[in-house]
Amino acid sequence: MKKIVSLTVNGIAHEVAVEPRRTLLELLREDLGLTGTKKGCGIGDCGACTVLLDGVATFSCLTLAIQADGGTVETAEGLAETGKLNRLQQAFVDHGAIQCGFCTPGMLMTATELLRSTPQPDEHDIRMAISGNLCRCTGYQKIVEAIQAAAKESS
Ligand code: FES
Ligand code: FES
Numbered sequence: 001m002k003k004i005v006s007l008t009v010n011g012i013a014h015e016v017a018v019e020p021r022r023t024l025l026e027l028l029r030e031d032l033g034l035t036g037t038k039k040g041c042g043i044g045d046c047g048a049c050t051v052l053l054d055g056v057a058t059f060s061c062l063t064l065a066i067q068a069d070g071g072t073v074e075t076a077e078g079l080a081e082t083g084k085l086n087r088l089q090q091a092f093v094d095h096g097a098i099q100c101g102f103c104t105p106g107m108l109m110t111a112t113e114l115l116r117s118t119p120q121p122d123e124h125d126i127r128m129a130i131s132g133n134l135c136r137c138t139g140y141q142k143i144v145e146a147i148q149a150a151a152k153e154s155s
Contacts, residue, residue, distance in 0.1 A: 010078030
């Protein structure tokens, strides 16, 4: 039997009827059409599906939609400010931290959480924070540099 999930996604309130086993990732991508959040492994190994749930970086493939009832979700689609890339997104572009781009939305959400809690992270902080987000393309260094640059810009 379907249940109604009420949640706010990128500042917009939604009510969605879902099967109890539906994941938050499926709700976002298939019910709300927010395909910025990616499905990589689907089993909690890659971080491609990372969103912020009540401000906490969360693997949406491992989270049931009903667990997000009453919650606030932020996805990559919500990062741009007044139609422009925010400083973190722009730093990823400027530093070549995006190649295929599949990991990027999840990386951005993890980095967003990090920069809120630790506005001036050192390299170790950044590498620890993104350790759950796999990237097959960049070798991570450019991602680390992009996050450092975004932090510096806001200091
Ligand atoms: S798709 Fe969720 S961790 Fe890989
Ligand atoms: S840019 Fe391709 S997986 Fe990270």
